[in-house]
Amino acid sequence: MSNPNTKELKLPAKFDPAKHAAIMERKVKEELGSDWSISHIDKQRWRLVAVRHTSMTSMNDEGETVVLELANGTKMSDAPAIAARFEKMKPGYYLTKFEPFLKPGRATMQKFDKATKRARGAVANALGVQPWAIVINNRSDGGYDLELPDSYTPSKHDEKLEEVATDIVGGPGWFTRIDPRSLEASIIPSDPPTFSQLIPYPTDAKVTAFAPGSKEWAKIPLGERLPAPGEKHGETFIIDFESGMNSQVGGTSNSGKSVFLNDIVAGVLARGAELAIIDTPAKAVDFEWCKQYVRPEGWGCESIDEAAAVMSKIYAEGDKRAKVLKEYGVQNWTQLPADAQEAAKMRPIFLIMDEVTGLWALETVPKGLEKDHPMRIEAQDANTAKEILKLKYSKTAAEMRFVGIKLVLSSQVASTDTGIGTALRTNHQNKILLGVNPTEGNRKLVFPDPAAVPKVPEHIRSNAKVGKGVGTAANEGDEACVFKPYYASTQELGDFLKKFGVPTFEGQRPTRATMEQFVPTSGPSDDGDETAKRRKKMEAEAMIDPETGEKMTPFEYANKQKRLSVRKGDADEMSGENQ
Ligand SMILES: Nc1ncnc2c1ncn2[C@@H]1O[C@H](COP(=O)(O)OP(=O)(O)OP(=O)(O)O)[C@@H](O)[C@H]1O
Numbered sequence: 001m002s003n004p005n006t007k008e009l010k011l012p013a014k015f016d017p018a019k020h021a022a023i024m025e026r027k028v029k030e031e032l033g034s035d036w037s038i039s040h041i042d043k044q045r046w047r048l049v050a051v052r053h054t055s056m057t058s059m060n061d062e063g064e065t066v067v068l069e070l071a072n073g074t075k076m077s078d079a080p081a082i083a084a085r086f087e088k089m090k091p092g093y094y095l096t097k098f099e100p101f102l103k104p105g106r107a108t109m110q111k112f113d114k115a116t117k118r119a120r121g122a123v124a125n126a127l128g129v130q131p132w133a134i135v136i137n138n139r140s141d142g143g144y145d146l147e148l149p150d151s152y153t154p155s156k157h158d159e160k161l162e163e164v165a166t167d168i169v170g171g172p173g174w175f176t177r178i179d180p181r182s183l184e185a186s187i188i189p190s191d192p193p194t195f196s197q198l199i200p201y202p203t204d205a206k207v208t209a210f211a212p213g214s215k216e217w218a219k220i221p222l223g224e225r226l227p228a229p230g231e232k233h234g235e236t237f238i239i240d241f242e243s244g245m246n247s248q249v250g251g252t253s254n255s256g257k258s259v260f261l262n263d264i265v266a267g268v269l270a271r272g273a274e275l276a277i278i279d280t281p282a283k284a285v286d287f288e289w290c291k292q293y294v295r296p297e298g299w300g301c302e303s304i305d306e307a308a309a310v311m312s313k314i315y316a317e318g319d320k321r322a323k324v325l326k327e328y329g330v331q332n333w334t335q336l337p338a339d340a341q342e343a344a345k346m347r348p349i350f351l352i353m354d355e356v357t358g359l360w361a362l363e364t365v366p367k368g369l370e371k372d373h374p375m376r377i378e379a380q381d382a383n384t385a386k387e388i389l390k391l392k393y394s395k396t397a398a399e400m401r402f403v404g405i406k407l408v409l410s411s412q413v414a415s416t417d418t419g420i421g422t423a424l425r426t427n428h429q430n431k432i433l434l435g436v437n438p439t440e441g442n443r444k445l446v447f448p449d450p451a452a453v454p455k456v457p458e459h460i461r462s463n464a465k466v467g468k469g470v471g472t473a474a475n476e477g478d479e480a481c482v483f484k485p486y487y488a489s490t491q492e493l494g495d496f497l498k499k500f501g502v503p504t505f506e507g508q509r510p511t512r513a514t515m516e517q518f519v520p521t522s523g524p525s526d527d528g529d530e531t532a533k534r535r536k537k538m539e540a541e542a543m544i545d546p547e548t549g550e551k552m553t554p555f556e557y558a559n560k561q562k563r564l565s566v567r568k569g570d571a572d573e574m575s576g577e578n579q
């Protein structure tokens with residue numbers, strides 16, 4: 001026998017391992033010394049194989065743990081051989097602690113089932129250590145309590161351990177809880193975190209009203225984030241509209257955009273902001289409930305001309321505010337002295353524009369018709385209004401970030417084809433994409449860094465009721481998340497606003513004077529005799545600079561149009577979408 005730490009002893013013919021193990025163990029010690037014990041029985045040759053180096057010294061009450069004393073001189077590197085030897089000798093027991101550096105050296109063996117052994121192996125693998133570097137115990141809930149080795153580092157190992165919990169040991173929803181100081185950890189079984197079918201709008205929650213100079217009002221709760229593993233409720237989903245000024249909302253039809261926009265409407269009105277709404281006539285019914293709260297000339301939902309007028313009016317208001325800021329030598333409206341803000345009647349203005357795709361898509365001008373054919377003129381008029389709307393909106397987004405005007409743009413698709421080019425997208429700092437199953441293309445069109453935005457988990461995607469309204473968001477100054485907007489009927493939202501005495505207005509539609517000032521094409525509706533007169537008027541007005549409202553020569557006007565279309569070409573190119 002080449003190994004000086006193993007010896008063989010002949011066995012008596014009547015030896016029965018089940019009955020005589022304890023006697024033989026004593027005998028081995030008597031004959032060979034106290035640091036010897038039985039390794040195994042070689043049945044073929046009827047020999048007992050004894051080993052030195054370690055000896056069994058104690059066994060705890062439940063018999064679940066066996067502590068072995070290691071012989072002097074045992075090294076850390078002996079662990080695999082000793083583990084193999086003892087695990088063979090005591091089936092079902094596994095080496096869980098190897099401490100040759102103690103005096104005397106100690107190896108601890110513990111009894112556990114195959115699943116526990118597998119869990120321990122997976123944890124060890126994740127940490128890059130030997131299995132016995134991990135102490136593992138079963139929890140009554142079916143999970144595991146662990147003692148991690150000193151080499152554990154949260155930044156290096158947490159994600160891997162999370163994976164062990166969800167992919168190897170447990171399933172979706174299982175999670176880890178780790179105390180890096182004590183090195184105690186647990187793998188805990190749980191159902192995956194989810195949402196209620198309906199998260200009611202918190203009509204009783206505290207509301208911080210707008211106050212000049214403060215930014216607290218702008219943190220507006222709009223839903224619930226996906227709960228952390230093991231939790232029933234998620235953190236409140238809040239957009240800070242003073243951190244990210246403008247918001248882009250995307251999502252396919254029926255994904256919950258209008259419900260979410262109404263949450264914003266209620267939140268901002270309750271805090272004392274002013275409201276303007278632009279929508280297509282067909283869809284404006286979604287906002288009919290709050291029309292009475294819309295600021296005068298802030299309702300741009302009856303026609304494209306009125307939409308353009310409302311937008312122009314907002315831009316003009318922004319311009320006025322920018323001049324006040326300049327006067328006081330400040331960059332941001334929040335830096336204005338409170339009395340100056342008060343004097344200029346500056347409250348936050350939220351402009352909500354739903355169905356942008358429909359509002360901005362240009363109409364085809366029927367080519368076969370006479371130049372002055374009413375259908376042709378109508379299409380051209382509509383397109384002029386659309387261009388004005390788009391232009392003023394884009395300018396507001398780009399130039400009016402610090403004057404307290406907040407834009408919320410909502411559309412099914414946000415591609416350059418639908419008029420939402422890269423530059424415009426960049427000017428919307430809060431990004432919300434509703435719907436549980438967006439295409440990669442749509443994620444790219446909404447999120448500047450889609451890889452950093454989590455996806456809606458499968459168990460929520462596959463449950464239509466739970467998934468209703470759910471989406472993802474990446475807002476300025478906040479961690480990207482999966483969330484579900486609050487839901488309330490418009491009746492409930494209306495009652496909520498009544499509690500705050502939100503002022504109501506009349507004259508929400510833009511006045512004729514405003515229309516004439518900003519939208520050159522608007523005039524009385526067509527009727528045969530009027531057509532010629534109207535065309536003349538329009539031709540004259542078409543030469544009004546949509547940016548400044550000033551008259552231009554036809555030559556200047558043509559150049560301007562050319563410049564605008566070049567700008568659009570640039571944006572298309574930048575976003576790489578002009579296939
Ligand atoms: N957060 C939510 N919680 C519960 N149900 C919701 C939620 N959001 C939307 N829904 C349900 O989904 C329906 C569709 O929502 P919504 O009208 O807001 O979709 P949309 O994206 O605006 O659709 P469209 O593009 O057609 O205008 C709502 O009528 C409501 O029943």
Ligand SMILES: [Mg+2]
Pocket residue numbers: 257258259283286354
């Ligand atoms: Mg809608």
